[in-house]
Amino acid sequence: MTDKRFDTIIIGAGHNGLVCAAYLAKAGRKVLVLEAASQPGGAAATREFHPGFRVSSGAHLLTQLNPGVAKDLGLASHGLDYAARDLKTVALAEDGAHLVIDGGSVSGVSGNDAVAYAKFHSQNRRFGKVLDGFFSRRQPTLVDRSWDDAFSLLKLGWSLKRLGKEDMQDLMRVGLINIYDVANEHFDSELLKAAVAMDGVLGSHMGPRSPNTVYGYLHRHIADAWGNSGPALVRGGMGAVGQAFAEAARGFGAEIRCDSKVARVEMQGCHATGVTLESGETLFADTIVSNADPKTTFEKLVGYPNLDAGFSRRVHNFRSRGVSAKLHLALDTLPDFRGLDAALAGQRLLLAPTMDHIERAFNHAKYGEYSRAPVMEISIPSVHDDSLTPAGKHVLSAIVQFAPYALREGWDSGKEVFKRIALEQLERYAPGINNRVLASELSTPVDLEREFGMAGGHWHHGEIALDQALLMRPMPGAHQYRTPIPGLYLCGAGSHPGGGIMGLAGRNAAEAVIKHRKDREERAA
Numbered sequence: 001m002t003d004k005r006f007d008t009i010i011i012g013a014g015h016n017g018l019v020c021a022a023y024l025a026k027a028g029r030k031v032l033v034l035e036a037a038s039q040p041g042g043a044a045a046t047r048e049f050h051p052g053f054r055v056s057s058g059a060h061l062l063t064q065l066n067p068g069v070a071k072d073l074g075l076a077s078h079g080l081d082y083a084a085r086d087l088k089t090v091a092l093a094e095d096g097a098h099l100v101i102d103g104g105s106v107s108g109v110s111g112n113d114a115v116a117y118a119k120f121h122s123q124n125r126r127f128g129k130v131l132d133g134f135f136s137r138r139q140p141t142l143v144d145r146s147w148d149d150a151f152s153l154l155k156l157g158w159s160l161k162r163l164g165k166e167d168m169q170d171l172m173r174v175g176l177i178n179i180y181d182v183a184n185e186h187f188d189s190e191l192l193k194a195a196v197a198m199d200g201v202l203g204s205h206m207g208p209r210s211p212n213t214v215y216g217y218l219h220r221h222i223a224d225a226w227g228n229s230g231p232a233l234v235r236g237g238m239g240a241v242g243q244a245f246a247e248a249a250r251g252f253g254a255e256i257r258c259d260s261k262v263a264r265v266e267m268q269g270c271h272a273t274g275v276t277l278e279s280g281e282t283l284f285a286d287t288i289v290s291n292a293d294p295k296t297t298f299e300k301l302v303g304y305p306n307l308d309a310g311f312s313r314r315v316h317n318f319r320s321r322g323v324s325a326k327l328h329l330a331l332d333t334l335p336d337f338r339g340l341d342a343a344l345a346g347q348r349l350l351l352a353p354t355m356d357h358i359e360r361a362f363n364h365a366k367y368g369e370y371s372r373a374p375v376m377e378i379s380i381p382s383v384h385d386d387s388l389t390p391a392g393k394h395v396l397s398a399i400v401q402f403a404p405y406a407l408r409e410g411w412d413s414g415k416e417v418f419k420r421i422a423l424e425q426l427e428r429y430a431p432g433i434n435n436r437v438l439a440s441e442l443s444t445p446v447d448l449e450r451e452f453g454m455a456g457g458h459w460h461h462g463e464i465a466l467d468q469a470l471l472m473r474p475m476p477g478a479h480q481y482r483t484p485i486p487g488l489y490l491c492g493a494g495s496h497p498g499g500g501i502m503g504l505a506g507r508n509a510a511e512a513v514i515k516h517r518k519d520r521e522e523r524a525a
């Protein structure tokens with residue numbers, strides 16, 4: 001008979017659930033991770049979508065993996081291997097006059113823009129260092145403060161002061177405006193402005209003129225502060241990252257059970273005491289940690305009857321409407337992007353000509369329509385990794401925006417039309433690409449919700465707007481990884497500091513669980 005009592009049960013084996021499991025197991029806890037899908041990793045996944053063609057079916061570029069987490073968990077020794085690192089970003093132009101961003105330098109623009117970009121990049125790295133101090137630990141709270149919170153706030157104040165007066169003023173100012181205005185202030189090239197704006201809106205229900213897009217940009221560029229100069233491609237696709245996290249967690253003693261969907265959190269009085277699976281099996285633990293997004297956790301697994309009205313309203317109002325679709329193409333040969341040196345085909349390619357174009361593409365999403373001329377982030381990983389396709393063939397993966405979760409006409413009829421629009425858009429930049437397509441697949445936010453169990457198919461499990469970020473993430477009453485239900489914690493992208501394959505939410509949550517337990521034991525002694 002299996003022992004059904006654990007110190008901690010983690011709902012979900014997304015990378016954050018696995019990171020949390022690893023740190024807790026390392027600290028000596030008996031940890032069980034329950035995953036609905038048949039493999040661990042969450043949206044860090046590789047899937048065969050056409051015979052012989054495999055693709056990263058959720059996240060596709062490793063942009064923000066925290067080096068401290070990777071080191072603590074020994075991910076390299078658990079099979080994490082890069083096919084390419086420090087990718088350049090190529091902002092594609094329809095006429096072939098592309099520009100190339102390589103870390104802090106950019107080519108294909110005027111001398112003034114090149115100098116302005118270098119300055120912009122180095123200032124953002126300094127801002128990133130401030131954010132890093134904030135991302136790498138439990139966020140403080142302004143009420144019910146502890147010594148720990150006071151220390152975090154002091155540290156934040158000190159790192160802001162160290163920025164110097166000019167940077168500090170700039171950070172306060174840009175945080176309150178939008179990426180559209182910021183890019184206009186710095187650059188002349190429309191293509192460069194659009195490339196910068198894309199980093200502010202990818203994965204978010206926002207256009208360049210929306211508030212919070214500068215925060216979105218800084219969030220995405222946090223890894224610049226860790227010394228990265230561009231995203232990486234993982235050999236075997238992102239599923240290999242999920243597997244490496246899972247091996248690390250197992251290595252510290254955590255048990256992972258796949259095909260084990262949790263139906264509800266069990267309560268005794270107001271305390272979380274266990275979970276019941278869809279199979280009907282009930283398992284018990286002192287601590288339950290949810291890697292599922294906040295909406296799923298509170299609406300479905302806990303249930304509104306177990307929450308007070310005010311908190312239930314916050315959960316209900318939490319914004320998690322995804323706008324990113326995923327396009328996968330099996331290609332007979334490498335596509336020819338007009339004017340693009342073949343040596344650059346394996347880099348990160350952006351298809352977004354101007355900021356106004358992005359804004360117009362976003363406008364449709366506000367009204368429940370898909371963009372008629374969508375913008376894209378494209379990767380052709382098979383250029384660097386021949387394990388993904390048959391010899392000589394290629395696979396293209398693109399994030400296509402904007403595709404609103406709640407499409408007015410419904411995705412049943414909208415999906416094929418939107419896929420055709422995306423293919424037509426690609427054809428403008430890579431003439432003949434459609435003749436090379438052996439198979440294609442589009443995953444809408446509704447499909448992504450189904451495949452990865454993330455509410456709304458949202459990149460971050462919920463917008464990272466300022467009212468849902470930092471001190472407020474995901475919502476008052478459930479910040480600092482604790483929830484109104486004693487014994488229930490959050491550890492996923494919906495908690496601080498948000499999404500991306502980063503690992504910090506999982507690590508911070510584990511630290512919060514350990515600290516809370518220690519405080520309780522000290523109080524009881």
Ligand SMILES: Cc1cc2nc3c(=O)[nH]c(=O)nc-3n(C[C@H](O)[C@H](O)[C@H](O)COP(=O)(O)OP(=O)(O)OC[C@H]3O[C@@H](n4cnc5c(N)ncnc54)[C@H](O)[C@@H]3O)c2cc1C
Binds near residue numbers: 062203261291399457
């Ligand atoms: C289209 C798209 C493209 C993206 N591209 C990138 C990218 O290129 N780079 C990047 O860094 N990030 C990208 N992201 C974001 C990134 O994938 C997420 O932020 C990240 O996966 C969040 O990790 P997580 O561990 O918190 O949650 P998830 O990866 O969502 O994992 C949560 C896990 O919980 C499980 N679960 C949920 N409910 C239950 C239940 N009831 N019982 C058991 N298990 C359950 C799910 O099955 C899942 O495995 C992208 C996201 C999307 C949607």
